[in-house]
Amino acid sequence: MLSTGNTADCTMLPAVLDAIRVPRVASGRPRTRPDRVVADKAYSSRKIRSLLRRRGVRATIPERRDQIANRVRRAGRGGRPPAFDKAAYKGRNVVERCFARLKQFRAVATRFDKLATRYRAGVVIASLILWLRANP
DSSP, rough: OOTTTOOGGGGGGGHHHHHHBOSSSSSSOOBOSSSSSEEOOOOOHHHHHHHHHTTTEEOOOOOOOHHHHHHHHHHOOOOOOOOOOHHHHHHHHHHHHHHHEEETTTHHTTTTOOHHHHHHHHHHHHHHHHHHHOOO
């Protein structure tokens, strides 16, 4: 999903989840629900966690320090900490490294294109170039 540059990523999560379409290897409808969402601390909110819970998606999102402090301060009424899988979270760096490599392309990093379709085309071309370099 493509948004304006000054929009927080976490506000786009519902639209991203709605746009997921993964084709199946055999015949059948495409998958529309991921098994797990791995995200950074910016996505750690009650609203996002409840959205993922309603959709049946496991969340691997670390808690922010202020949320931990508030939960500890409330003691018994603070609830238990959300589940966090450290092993699954370690795979997140692959995505971050991909973003870093995409931003080596000047047109992607600075977004000269005014139209979203042209910018998306530039991201697709940059992704293809990176893929072709990695798979000779």
